[in-house]
Structures are given as C-alpha cells and as structure tokens.
Amino acid sequence: MKYAPLQRFVVLGGGQERPVTLPAQIGPVRGANEICNLPVDGGWCRAFVPRFYFDAKDGACKSFVYGGCRGNENNFETEGECLETCA
Numbered sequence: 001m002k003y004a005p006l007q008r009f010v011v012l013g014g015g016q017e018r019p020v021t022l023p024a025q026i027g028p029v030r031g032a033n034e035i036c037n038l039p040v041d042g043g044w045c046r047a048f049v050p051r052f053y054f055d056a057k058d059g060a061c062k063s064f065v066y067g068g069c070r071g072n073e074n075n076f077e078t079e080g081e082c083l084e085t086c087a
Contacts, residue, residue: 032085032086035072036056036085036086038074039074040055040062042065043069044070045068045069046067049066051075052076052077052081053074053076053082063079
C-alpha cells in the first residue's frame with residue numbers, strides 16, 4: 001500500500017513559529033483520475049497560498065487560494081504540475 005508524502009507546515013501562535021511535519025493523507029494514495037475529479041477545496045485554515053486545481057467539467061487547470069490545511073489532493077503548487085497530472 002502506498003501513502004501520500006508528508007507535508008511540512010509552519011505553525012504560528014504564541015509569538016513563535018515552529019515547523020511541524022504532518023501526513024498529507026492518512027490512507028492509500030488515490031490515482032490521478034480520482035484526484036483530478038475531486039472538487040476544488042480551499043481547506044479551512046486562513047493562510048493565503050496560491051495553488052491550482054483541475055476543473056474536470058471544463059478540462060482545465062484553474063487557480064484558487066488554499067488555506068494551508070485540510071482540503072484534498074486536487075491541489076497543485078504549479079499549473080504545470082496540474083497539467084502533467086490531469087490533462
């Protein structure tokens with residue numbers, strides 16, 4: 001069974017910043033077809049991280065703002081990564 005890679009976050013609060021490594025997903029990794037059909041999900045944290053997702057309806061990669069936590073795997077750092085995975 002394959003698992004998603006770990007993601008590194010910076011936790012803010014109490015006047016200190018500290019890096020924390022968290023699993024991106026607990027459970028098996030989904031295939032590209034499943035990932036690319038997931039709806040856009042900005043997550044519920046309040047960061048402002050520009051990202052790209054694949055819009056299966058339009059067949060195109062589009063930009064969105066990721067909040068920094070949660071969300072889903074239809075979340076790519078670059079448009080090129082989105083296109084390579086989903087188009």
